Amino acid sequence: MTTFDTSSSVPATGPSAEDEVAGICRDLLRIDTSNYGDGSGPGERAAAEHVAALLDEVGIATEVFESAPRRTSLVSRIAGADPSRPALVLHGHLDVVPAQAADWSVDPFSGEETDGLLWGRGAVDMKDMDAMMLAVVRQMAREGRRPARDVVLAFFADEEAGGTYGARWAVDHRPELFEGATEAVSEVGGWSVDIDGHRAYLLQTAEKGLAWLRLVAGGRAGHGSQVNEDNAVTRLAAAVARIGAHRWPQQLTPTVEALLRGVSDLTGIGFDPEDPATTDRLLAALGPAARFVGATVRHSANPTQLDAGYKANVIPGAATGTVDVRLLPGFEDEGWATIERLAGDDVRIETIHRDVALENPFAGDLVDAMSGALLAEDPGASVLPYTLSGGTDNKSLHRLGITGYGFAPLRLPADLDFPAMFHGVDERVPLDALRFGTRVLDRFLATC
Numbered sequence: 001m002t003t004f005d006t007s008s009s010v011p012a013t014g015p016s017a018e019d020e021v022a023g024i025c026r027d028l029l030r031i032d033t034s035n036y037g038d039g040s041g042p043g044e045r046a047a048a049e050h051v052a053a054l055l056d057e058v059g060i061a062t063e064v065f066e067s068a069p070r071r072t073s074l075v076s077r078i079a080g081a082d083p084s085r086p087a088l089v090l091h092g093h094l095d096v097v098p099a100q101a102a103d104w105s106v107d108p109f110s111g112e113e114t115d116g117l118l119w120g121r122g123a124v125d126m127k128d129m130d131a132m133m134l135a136v137v138r139q140m141a142r143e144g145r146r147p148a149r150d151v152v153l154a155f156f157a158d159e160e161a162g163g164t165y166g167a168r169w170a171v172d173h174r175p176e177l178f179e180g181a182t183e184a185v186s187e188v189g190g191w192s193v194d195i196d197g198h199r200a201y202l203l204q205t206a207e208k209g210l211a212w213l214r215l216v217a218g219g220r221a222g223h224g225s226q227v228n229e230d231n232a233v234t235r236l237a238a239a240v241a242r243i244g245a246h247r248w249p250q251q252l253t254p255t256v257e258a259l260l261r262g263v264s265d266l267t268g269i270g271f272d273p274e275d276p277a278t279t280d281r282l283l284a285a286l287g288p289a290a291r292f293v294g295a296t297v298r299h300s301a302n303p304t305q306l307d308a309g310y311k312a313n314v315i316p317g318a319a320t321g322t323v324d325v326r327l328l329p330g331f332e333d334e335g336w337a338t339i340e341r342l343a344g345d346d347v348r349i350e351t352i353h354r355d356v357a358l359e360n361p362f363a364g365d366l367v368d369a370m371s372g373a374l375l376a377e378d379p380g381a382s383v384l385p386y387t388l389s390g391g392t393d394n395k396s397l398h399r400l401g402i403t404g405y406g407f408a409p410l411r412l413p414a415d416l417d418f419p420a421m422f423h424g425v426d427e428r429v430p431l432d433a434l435r436f437g438t439r440v441l442d443r444f445l446a447t448c
């Protein structure tokens with residue numbers, strides 16, 4: 001695709017990135033892009049068209065494409081100061097998980113601003129980062145500035161359902177859009193936590209693998225009054241109970257161990273990788289983030305759905321359930337074998353969606369650029385690596401050999417339970433954090 005050269009733009013007056021980021025985020029929050037995972041939602045077209053218009057307004061051309069009706073993504077390519085270097089993919093997703101309005105304090109698609117916070121579904125995951133990306137590249141275009149290297153700017157559909165209609169589709173059908181790119185940055189990293197009175201930013205360098213599985217049990221159908229030792233529901237229930245009740249052992253990956261050692265240095269709490277109790281104490285020092293990060297010290301497998309039968313007095317011939325499995329990088333084969341053992345020989349496992357675990361070095365020029373940009377705006381803070389218990393579109397880009405990190409920089413109040421708002425109720429982001437993030441991203445793109 002055509003590479004857009006921001007240095008050729010005629011500098012124009014306009015709001016700064018800090019001035020307009022909240023408005024961009026608010027407008028995105030008001031576009032309902034709920035992804036139900038079954039194709040029934042509104043899709044991302046309206047949001048994609050809005051983003052394309054914002055980029056077109058400052059002269060940045062985009063390619064907008066659809067993998068299915070209304071499942072819309074868009075990509076731009078911005079020329080860097082050093083075109084000989086490999087390109088960087090800066091990407092976000094436009095879809096959000098659904099929200100039940102009755103559970104919220106505000107309309108989840110109102111983009112309401114209250115007490116210095118912007119509320120709405122996607123304020124955290126991840127229209128905040130989408131807005132920061134847009135605000136920064138718009139300002140660069142107006143001022144005629146280039147990023148340090150070519151940037152592939154992408155906004156994908158369908159991340160919340162595994163990227164089948166978004167990043168995965170783009171990678172499989174339009175790989176030329178990412179030609180020459182070797183690294184990527186996106187969501188769920190670069191946000192701050194308070195550790196014993198010291199602010200630290202968690203840079204996402206790894207993420208667990210995922211497997212959404214369907215368990216299928218067969219049996220002999222019949223009348224509910226009869227003795228039936230070949231009951232599909234009983235067989236499925238036993239498998240689901242074994243998987244759900246299994247206590248996975250602690251297994252520390254290099255990224256998790258590096259995080260725990262960093263927390264130990266900041267707090268003075270001793271760390272022994274052979275003693276799970278010390279891990280628990282160090283995780284507790286992360287405050288509201290402890291539960292979120294704590295899910296990365298072991299595999300997890302949570303039953304999420306059950307389906308069987310059609311009448312109280314009829315024994316069905318089949319029963320199904322679904323399980324959400326998250327496996328640690330480096331231990332995936334072992335975890336998968338355990339799931340098969342727990343399911344048992346009489347229950348068939350079908351894969352709904354499966355994707356790889358990722359683990360990247362907490363070192364190198366890209367990590368230095370991310371850390372440097374954060375510390376330039378917040379001197380005296382620390383930057384630590386962490387593993388994401390969920391997944392991102394970096395899994396899809398990994399298929400092209402692109403190394404992905406999580407870097408959506410936000411300086412947050414110490415008492416804000418930010419991780420709990422991912423897919424949670426009353427999702428909201430501080431306006432000050434958005435302005436901070438735009439400054440950090442601007443620095444990062446100038447030096448990455």
